[in-house]
Amino acid sequence: MKNETLNRRTKIANDILYYIYTHIDTDINIDELSIDLNISKFHMHRIFKDAFGKNIYENIKDIRLQKASNLLITNKYSTISDIANQCGYSSQSSFTRVFKQRFLMTPKEWKNGGFKEFSQNIIAQFPKALLSTANFDNMEPEIVEMPTMSSYYIRHSGYDIGIKKTWQKLYTWVLNNKIENYKQIALYHNNPTITPLYSCQYIACIVPQSTEKITNDKLPQFTIAKGTYAKFDLSGEYGDVLKFIHWVYHEWLPQSGYETTTKPSYAMYHKNHFLSQDENFKLSFYVSIQY
Known part of the structure; x- marks a missing residue:
């Protein structure tokens, strides 16, 4: 009974977070969400705070700012007002105010290169990425249309070596269910090169x-x-992925003529370095684009 209650609370907390991420460009209505989940607002807030350590409104603010800070770098054809609207802000002035509180610079200063030092300070927390010698300058993507995919998942808070244990649990679940044909996908709700690594939401999916x-x-x-x-x-090998994500968002996208969206990027593993003994990977990385 205890496990059933814990699983239900975990599912509710994950459902709330999933709703926020998929509706971040709208005026998120907490009343409607509580009706959809069939629980009281009080109960919903308490479950979410217990699971993630912050209240729902704080989380919405964090996610809006994370998405906006990324779009300001990648979407050079969009105005600051466009990006504010895309991330659910009703006015540019309110967006500028909260952005400056978080990043200690205006959206314009960030867009014009202020993000670079901020990003380097984050990458400095991940020595493996600093030591990576991988080079992506001549890499060209294939433009593809991807279908919706229904997944089972475990959420990991933070971009760190603890992700390995998350994948081990997920692989155990695969073996218990005797699943033979499946895809392994890592979903990146945040750009880990401009989001403090401890704040990143990494989703391991089957x-x-x-x-x-x-x-x-x-x-x-x-x-x-x-x-x-x-x-x-x-x-x-381990460490190259963070360096690659930095290259995609900070170099390839701004120069590509494309813009990205608020949909998360994801990696589809053909060889998962978190499950392989040599820590080497082979993957396809998908970045949502528009033109």
């Missing part, structure tokens, strides 16, 4: 093929969004 039967449905589910993506194929 996407079973439609013929697979799931007998243990302990894990929560959500849908990975369909859309148009730039697909990069790469291989390397």
Whole structure:
């Protein structure tokens, strides 16, 4: 009974966070959300705070700012007002005020290069990325249309070596369910090169093929969004991924003529370095784009 209650509370907390991420460009209505989840607002707030250590409104503010700070770098054809609207702000002045409180500079200063020192300070927290010798200058993506994918997942707070244990748990679940045909996907709700690593939300996902039967449905589910993506194929070792993400968002996207959206990027593993003994990976990285 205790486990059932914990699983239900975990599912509610994850459902709330999923709703926030997928509706970040709207005026998020907490009353409607509590009705959809069939729980009181008080209970909903308490479950969320217990799970994530901050209240729902603080989380919405954090996610809006994380998305906006990324779009200001990548979407050079969008105005600051466009980006504010895309991230759910009703006015540019309110967006500028909260942005400056968080990043100690205006959105314009950030967009004009202020993000670079901020980003370097974050990467400095990840020595493996600093030591990476990988070079991506000649890499060109394939433009693809990706379908929606239904996944089972475990959420990991933070971009750190603890992700390995999350993947081990997920792989144990796969073996327990005797799932043979599936995809391993890592969802990046944040750009870890401009979001403090301890704040990043990393989602380890299993996407079973439609013929697979799931007998243990302990894990929560959500849908990975369909859309148009730039697909990069790469291989390397632990530490190269963060350096690659930095290159994609800070160099390739601003120079590409494309803009990104608020949909999260994701990596589809062909070889998962968190599950391989040599810590080498082979993956396809998908970045949502528009033109």
